[in-house]
Amino acid sequence: MASVAPPVFKPFTLTLIQLGSIGSDKAANLQHAREMIAKAAKGNSDKKPRVVVLPECFNSPYGFVHFPAYAENIGHTAGKEYDIQASVSESVKMLSSAAKEEGIWLIGGSIPERDAETNNVYNTCTVYSPTGALVASHRKVHLFDIDIPGKITFKESETLTGGTTTNYFDTEFARIGLGLCYDVRFPELAMIAARRGCHAIVYPGAFNLTTGPLHWELLQRARANDNQVFFSMCSPARDMTSGYHAWGHSMVVDPYARVLAEADENEAILHVDIDPEPFHEVRAGIPVTKQRRFDVYPDVSA
Numbered sequence: 001m002a003s004v005a006p007p008v009f010k011p012f013t014l015t016l017i018q019l020g021s022i023g024s025d026k027a028a029n030l031q032h033a034r035e036m037i038a039k040a041a042k043g044n045s046d047k048k049p050r051v052v053v054l055p056e057c058f059n060s061p062y063g064f065v066h067f068p069a070y071a072e073n074i075g076h077t078a079g080k081e082y083d084i085q086a087s088v089s090e091s092v093k094m095l096s097s098a099a100k101e102e103g104i105w106l107i108g109g110s111i112p113e114r115d116a117e118t119n120n121v122y123n124t125c126t127v128y129s130p131t132g133a134l135v136a137s138h139r140k141v142h143l144f145d146i147d148i149p150g151k152i153t154f155k156e157s158e159t160l161t162g163g164t165t166t167n168y169f170d171t172e173f174a175r176i177g178l179g180l181c182y183d184v185r186f187p188e189l190a191m192i193a194a195r196r197g198c199h200a201i202v203y204p205g206a207f208n209l210t211t212g213p214l215h216w217e218l219l220q221r222a223r224a225n226d227n228q229v230f231f232s233m234c235s236p237a238r239d240m241t242s243g244y245h246a247w248g249h250s251m252v253v254d255p256y257a258r259v260l261a262e263a264d265e266n267e268a269i270l271h272v273d274i275d276p277e278p279f280h281e282v283r284a285g286i287p288v289t290k291q292r293r294f295d296v297y298p299d300v301s302a
């Protein structure tokens with residue numbers, strides 16, 4: 001269990017950026033992401049974003065052949081203060097200054113990361129506070145290796161190494177769990193986050209035209225329902241000229257497993273009110289979080 005108690009859950013606005021125009025020019029990708037963060041952070045007449053989310057792999061084309069060339073050294077260790085000024089990652093610097101300038105919590109989608117010591121490449125999400133501090137990171141634990149004949153073959157393990165840690169971060173209004181895309185297919189990761197007191201779980205992700213219609217909504221509603229938490233995934237917009245056709249449909253699901261908001265396949269910004277009420281209500285009415293039988297299945301009680 002987490003050693004520090006989670007913050008009191010208070011209402012906040014979660015904003016998803018379903019980013020488009022992700023091409024091979026990294027500088028252009030970063031610039032476009034920065035412009036969209038500024039646009040998203042403005043909110044609208046009744047919504048002021050507190051947490052803004054980018055999609056998986058927002059600074060490079062999504063494809064395992066591309067990751068090594070785009071990989072940046074980040075060097076974040078959980079629990080240790082991170083020196084942004086000394087960072088050699090241009091993506092980290094952009095995300096940090098964007099969070100600070102806009103005064104938002106920023107879940108910076110993911111970028112390919114190269115570990116300076118091992119030379120391993122990871123698919124990594126970094127998170128920033130409104131002061132621009134890098135407060136958490138998550139290396140995709142489960143690599144996307146699938147082969148559906150005639151539809152899609154993808155093998156992240158050709159160039160990536162899987163992460164080995166589960167991660168969350170605390171804001172002043174909620175504890176938020178982290179994962180990336182294929183991680184959603186493994187209920188254990190979200191279950192551990194929920195048991196550590198997360199109120200909401202956010203996974204940047206990029207499903208495709210085969211798996212998206214099958215499982216994108218199902219898995220998010222399942223993880224929300226299993227754990228009685230808010231669950232959200234933020235996708236890139238679909239680009240049929242790119243090598244990977246993302247499903248889009250960025251989404252937010254509530255603790256009753258109801259879809260609160262969903263984008264289509266185009267570039268979009270979604271502002272969604274996260275209200276603690278259904279979180280408390282469903283846990284009181286259908287109290288599965290208190291009815292678990294760890295005496296029967298102690299091996300999953302970590």
Ligand SMILES: NC(=O)CC(=O)C(=O)O
Pocket residue numbers: 144180181182183185205206207208211212
């Ligand atoms: N892209 C992924 O990591 C996962 C995915 O597309 C799927 O699980 O389907």
